[in-house]
Amino acid sequence: MVNTSFVPLLYPKAAGEGVYDRLEAACQEGASSFFTSGIDPGFGNAGLAIGALALCKEVRTVRMMEIVNYATWDNPFTMFEIMGFGKADTSKSLLLSPGSTALAWGPVLELVAAAIGLEVDDILERHEVTTADADIEIASGTVAAGTISAMRFEIVAMSGGEERLVVEHVTRLRDDDAPEWPHGAGYRILIEGEPHVQVELGLSSDNGDHNHAGCLATAMHVVNAIPAVVAADPGVQNLLSLPVYSARVQGSAPPS
Numbered sequence: 001m002v003n004t005s006f007v008p009l010l011y012p013k014a015a016g017e018g019v020y021d022r023l024e025a026a027c028q029e030g031a032s033s034f035f036t037s038g039i040d041p042g043f044g045n046a047g048l049a050i051g052a053l054a055l056c057k058e059v060r061t062v063r064m065m066e067i068v069n070y071a072t073w074d075n076p077f078t079m080f081e082i083m084g085f086g087k088a089d090t091s092k093s094l095l096l097s098p099g100s101t102a103l104a105w106g107p108v109l110e111l112v113a114a115a116i117g118l119e120v121d122d123i124l125e126r127h128e129v130t131t132a133d134a135d136i137e138i139a140s141g142t143v144a145a146g147t148i149s150a151m152r153f154e155i156v157a158m159s160g161g162e163e164r165l166v167v168e169h170v171t172r173l174r175d176d177d178a179p180e181w182p183h184g185a186g187y188r189i190l191i192e193g194e195p196h197v198q199v200e201l202g203l204s205s206d207n208g209d210h211n212h213a214g215c216l217a218t219a220m221h222v223v224n225a226i227p228a229v230v231a232a233d234p235g236v237q238n239l240l241s242l243p244v245y246s247a248r249v250q251g252s253a254p255p256s
Contacts, residue, residue, distance in 0.1 A: 001034045002222035002229055007104050009036035010046065012236050014110035020236060027235045035229045035237040038218040039203075040066050041108045044187040045167055047221075047239055048199050050115045058194040059116055061163065064108065067170045067184035073211040074139040083151070084129075085173065086143045093148070096127050101155050105167040109157040112165055115240055120157045120165075127153035130178045138173055150177040185210065220247070 008015035012023050027034055037043060045064035053059060070079065079085045084093025094100060106123045113120045132149035135142055143149050150172045157165035170181050182188075186202035203213035228245045229237060248255075 001032060002225055003034070003036040004038040004042075004218050004222055007036070007038065007041045008107050009034075010038075010041045011107035011111035011114070011238055012036075013114075014107040023236050031234050033229050033232045033234055033237055035222065035225055035232075035242065037221045037225065037239065039214050039221060040187065040218075041105055042218070042239075043221050044201060044217075045105075045189075046108045046111045048187060048189045048201060049112050049191070050239060052189050052191060052197045052199050053112075053116055055197055056191060056193045056195065059118075059191065061165070061190075061192040062112060063166045063168060063188075063190040064112075065168045065170070065182065065184070065188040065190070066186075067182055067188065068186065068210065068214070069172050069175055070211065071136075071138040071173045072209050076140040079138070079140040083171070084148050085138075085151075086141070086147045088147055090127065090129055090148070093151075096129075096151070096153065098125070101125050101127070101153050105155040108167050109155060109165045111238060111240070113157060113159075118157075118159055118164060120159055121161075122158040124156040124158060124163075125153070126156070127151065132173075136173055143173060149173050150181075152178070152181050224248070 003009060012020040023034060044066060049062055049064050073079065081094065083095045084090065087093055090096045102123050102125050109123060110120060129148045130150045131147055132143050132145050134145050136149055152170045155167045156163050172178065186200065189199040191197040203210050203217055205213040205216065224247050225242065225245055228242045232242060
């Protein structure tokens with residue numbers, strides 16, 4: 001079984017007390033395997049970071065970023081009711097309520113920490129927003145003047161009193177909003193260590209824009225994993241336990 005919808009299951013050991021144990025027991029009873037990923041959470045942060053970290057002799061900090069304009073994403077419920085765009089303040093945002101970003105992206109931090117053998121002591125959350133100076137029309141509807149039109153949030157893994165791993169999202173509806181925030185168009189990994197590493201990932205499509213491409217990539221990262229998940233021993237899988245997998249050219253034989 002593969003999943004993209006409940007994102008904390010990217011790393012079920014960090015998804016809450018007893019979650020991993022119950023899933024693992026169910027997999028063993030049903031002789032099945034289970035895997036969760038996507039683009040973010042998934043390949044765009046943990047997947048890219050884990051691969052890039054293989055280049056390093058020393059690792060001091062890792063920052064995993066999504067910098068994306070969401071204006072063309074036609075998903076009113078997520079945009080307005082979950083994320084809180086178009087709301088008067090952050091108290092109306094489910095995403096920015098205490099604990100929500102840690103629930104969704106904390107497992108990304110824990111998965112990367114597991115990859116490099118880092119002990120996480122605590123996970124912190126930070127966020128800031130800007131409001132629209134005029135009404136903004138987006139694919140999901142109208143964002144009224146004076147309401148949330150851009151947000152930046154961070155989920156931080158603390159170890160030994162230091163910020164070691166960070167997931168950061170910068171989400172705009174207009175590219176020129178909050179000019180002091182980081183700019184880009186996709187996913188960015190910044191590793192401070194020896195050597196320093198920077199990785200950039202951008203997505204586009206012949207059939208739509210970057211938001212269309214991101215939705216397709218979310219699905220394909222688990223669809224392309226299906227042969228490896230089926231071949232795996234029964235149990236809960238993650239990006240560290242599965243072998244390397246990729247897309248296959250139509251009609252090609254399975255990799256040997």
